[in-house]
Amino acid sequence: MTRDDVAGDATSSASRSPVTLRVVAREAGVALxxxxxxxxxxxxxxxxxxxxxxxxxAERLGYRPNASARATSTGSAPTIAVLVSDIRDPYNAKLVHGAIEAAQPAGLMVTINGTEHVIDDEIRVVRMLRSQRPMAMMLTGTRTGNMASRTALLQEIERYQHDGGPVVAAGDDEFPFDTAVVPRRAGARALITELARVGYASFALVASDVASVATREWEAGVVEGARQAGVRIDHVTTMRVPMTRDGGFAAASRMLRDGHRVDAILAPSDTMAIGVMSAARAAGLTPGQDIGVAGFDDVFETDDITPGLSSVDLALEKVGRSAVDLLLTAPTPERRRATFEPRVALRATTPARR
Amino acid sequence: MTRDDVAGDATSSASRSPVTLRVVAREAGVALxxxxxxxxxxxxxxxxxxxxxxxxxAERLGYRPNASARATSTGSAPTIAVLVSDIRDPYNAKLVHGAIEAAQPAGLMVTINGTEHVIDDEIRVVRMLRSQRPMAMMLTGTRTGNMASRTALLQEIERYQHDGGPVVAAGDDEFPFDTAVVPRRAGARALITELARVGYASFALVASDVASVATREWEAGVVEGARQAGVRIDHVTTMRVPMTRDGGFAAASRMLRDGHRVDAILAPSDTMAIGVMSAARAAGLTPGQDIGVAGFDDVFETDDITPGLSSVDLALEKVGRSAVDLLLTAPTPERRRATFEPRVALRATTPARR
DNA sequence: CTGAAAGCGCTTACAG
DNA sequence: CTGAAAGCGCTTACAG
Incomplete structure (x- = not known):
């Protein structure tokens, strides 16, 4: 009753070559x-x-077609190349997840390439991606970097497009490609409208001026919404900080140190809002009690973290999915934009006032 | 002073074919x-x-080598295929990020494939991956599924190995591949040792019996540590729940309803611990005050969420990086395991007692 | 419906 | 050091 029959031939493992279509054809008695x-x-x-x-x-032999051979024969690989600044950022992770969900049923692989938020790195990565001859390219997340880098990036991407490769963006409406647009402006507008409705009348914004388009859209939405709702934006603190917890902390600290007092502080991302809360506490204010705090993105999606952070769900997974759908449907002469419904989630950090 | 010279030929955009090595050779006046x-x-x-x-x-013409052609010529693609259950899970995102960091300098792409936690889906994905002839395959995250599925998965992977493809795992030590092992057992041991040191003497564990290996390792570490430190594990609630917030809530609720009273409740992931905190609050207990709560993973990495959740940093990015390093170095006849130093982070949910 | 052949864009012995 | 040629594993007109 030994189990020798189960154990494979452990010694002769590596470096045999995979079964080839030629072998399958021969075994089945047909031509290639x-x-x-x-x-x-x-x-x-x-x-x-x-x-x-x-x-x-084929099944019996465990045959798997060689995707590279097929790709060199057909001219492009069944792959969507996704550029993403940092996959650990839940904002990006959601977009990518949506993209994977839409790509898999279509038999497409998703290739992820980190760029660490550096646009020059992105240029390098796009060059690399062009080599893959992917079926399509997808830009995700927020761009940073100066005008020159930006132009160089666009140029590299245009080379890809020039060779017939479709490009889509999932995020801000900042590039001349079909875009699944994250509903920042509408979301920001809806947020401040809701807050006004439950009694908030004066606001301070803290923002980063690094991730410019994202922040600008958010700010524009907040300002529009405030005007419509008849509430005041008392102060805007825009600092040259990253859109991180520490960035939010720095900006909010300065604002509070400057003595501004408002009903609520708004930040352009949940991550920054976490920093805002810390800054508030450091200044002796309890978020949700002495001062309202709201983020943006809704990446935490939960009331379990106390106090639950008010935020706006930007439908990021849908955005990612829809970006792939844009790639999968025939291109149109004019540029397309897919739009989405944001959803305001008011939680413990902004209880109803009065 | 028009800009016509700058603008490309916008009308004739798509479907030209990329510059080929043949063209570069001709232009440079040399043979292919x-x-x-x-x-x-x-x-x-x-x-x-x-x-x-x-x-x-080549530079002037914007030439990019066709990776597929190169791959069909050389037999494998410069790609590491990563299997990941759900990229939105920060646990996985960290592993993947580490892998990308290590892969890029080596000129390797990382291909992500979601499997939604379903092992049968993984089998399908591995089949797909075999087609890519990737340079290597990497398994990430936690396996679920029954014995039969597990065997089928291993068999599909073995086919890949049989053709000479290296396979590495980043996660639990549950497969016969080189493995970068997430230090669950040591981490759990260290956690309870620390907690004992600051005055905790009795514990309850809530766990999921679905993600078995991960949970088992954690539990084993806790039990070992408890024995060494001379503290009591009073109760273990293992339920057939997913390792999510809701799973943690369900298990902790049952435990508390059964009337068990302990100094602290431990959960095998931060996500579950969030659910445990909610359950505690629902039972009228304030975490960090009436009862200690500690998670595992340290995916939140922060004191900013109040109360800050005590946890164990499992060095996940290092694990991911190291898994790729294992692939990049020559294989050894015996199976390799890379190990890491966990780091206990005690926060507000487990203040020092007495 | 099937087969022999050309071709996809590279790499790499082999022979200068 | 360089070139002509074969080959990687597929797909796809083309001619039965």
């Missing part, structure tokens, strides 16, 4: 071309019994 | 083989001036 067709679901004109026989043979 | 060598940094025996000329030509 026939085997190719039999295995291609889109190919008409194959006798049913031949098809079955070839498929069974 | 010579161009290939001139562009290959590893290739000796190319006259310096020829190399320079070819490189300049």
């Amino acid at each position: 071309a026939t085997a190719s067709r039999a295995l291609d679901p889109r190919s008409r004109y194959v006798a049913e019994d031949v098809r079955r026989r070839v498929r069974e043979t | 083989a010579t161009a290939s060598r001139a562009l290959d940094p590893r290739s000796r025996y190319v006259a310096e001036d020829v190399r320079r000329r070819v490189r300049e030509t």
Whole structure:
């Protein structure tokens, strides 16, 4: 009753080569071309019994078509290349997850390339990506970097487009590609409208001027909403800080030190809002009690963290999914924009006032 | 002073084909083989001036080598295929981020494939991945699923290995591959040791029996640590729940309803611990005050969420990086395990007692 | 419906 | 050091 029959041949492991279509064809007794067709679901004109026989043979041999060979034959790989600044950022993770969800049923792989928020790094990465001849490219997250870098990036991407590669963006409406637009402006507008409705009348904004487009859109939405709702934006603190917890802390600290007193502080991301809360506490204010705090993104999605952070759900997974859908449908002569419904989530950091 | 010279030919955009090595060679006045060598940094025996000329030509034409063609020629793609259950989970995101960091300098792409925690889905994905002929495969996160699925998955992976493909795991020590092991056991041991040191004497564990290996390792570490430190594990509630906030809530609720009273409740992930905190509050207990709560993973990494959740930093990014390093170094006859130093982070949910 | 052949864009012995 | 040629594993007109 030994188990020797179960154990494989452990010694002769590596470096055999995978089963090839040629082998499958030979074993099934057909020509290479026939085997190719039999295995291609889109190919008409194959006798049913031949098809079955070839498929069974392929299955039995554990045949897997060589995607690279297929790609060099057809000219492009069944791959969507996604540029993402930092996959640990839940904002990006949600976009990417949505993209993967939409890509898999279409038989497409998603390739992730980190760029660490540095636009010059992105240029390098796009160069690398062009080599892959991916079916499409997708830009995600927020761009930073100066005008020159930006132009260089666009140029590298345009080379890809020039060769017929479709490009889509998921995020801000800042590039001349089809874009699944994160509803920042509408979301910001809805947020301040809601807050006004539950009794907030004066606001301070803390923002980073680094991730410019994202912040600008958010700020524009807040200002529009404030005007409509008849509430005041008393102070805007824009600092050259990253959109991180520490950035939010720094900006809010300065604002509070300057003596501004408002009903609520708004930040352009939840991560920054966490820093705002810390700054408030450091200044002796309890968020949700002495002062309202609201973020943006809704990446925490929870009331379990106390106090629950008010935020705006930007439908990021849908945005990611929709970006892939844009790639999957035929391009139109004019540029397309997919839009989404944001959802305001008021939680413990902004209880109703009065 | 028009800008026509800058604008490209906007009308005739798509479907031209990328510049090919053949074109570069012709333009540079050399043979195809010579161009290939001139562009290959590893290739000796190319006259310096020829190399320079070819490189300049390639640069000027915006040439990018066709990775697929190269891959079909060499037999494998410069790609690490990563299997990940859910990229939105910060645990996975950190592992993947580490992997990307290590892969990029080596000129390797990382391919992400979501599997939604379903092992049968993983089998499908591995089949797909085999087609890519990636340089290596990396398993990440926690496996679930029954014995049969598990065997089928291993079998599919073994086919890949059989063809000479290296496989590495980043996570639990549950597969017969080189593994960068997440230090769960040591981390759990260290956690309870620390807690004992600051005055905690009795504990309850809530766990999921779904993600078995991860939970088992954690539990084993806790039990070992408790024995060494001379503290009591009063109760273990293991429920058939996912390792989520809701899973933690359900298990902790049942435990508390059963009337168990302990100094602290421990959960095998931060996400579950968040649920535990909610359950405690629902039972009228304030975490960090009436009862201690500690998670595991340290995915939140922060004191800013109040009360700050005590946890164990499992060095996940290092684990991810190291997994790739294992792939990049020559394999050894015996299986390798890379290990890491966990770091206990005691925060507000477990203040020192007495 | 099937097969022989050309071609996709590279790499790499092999022979100068 | 360089070039002509074969080969990687597929797909796809083209001619039965």
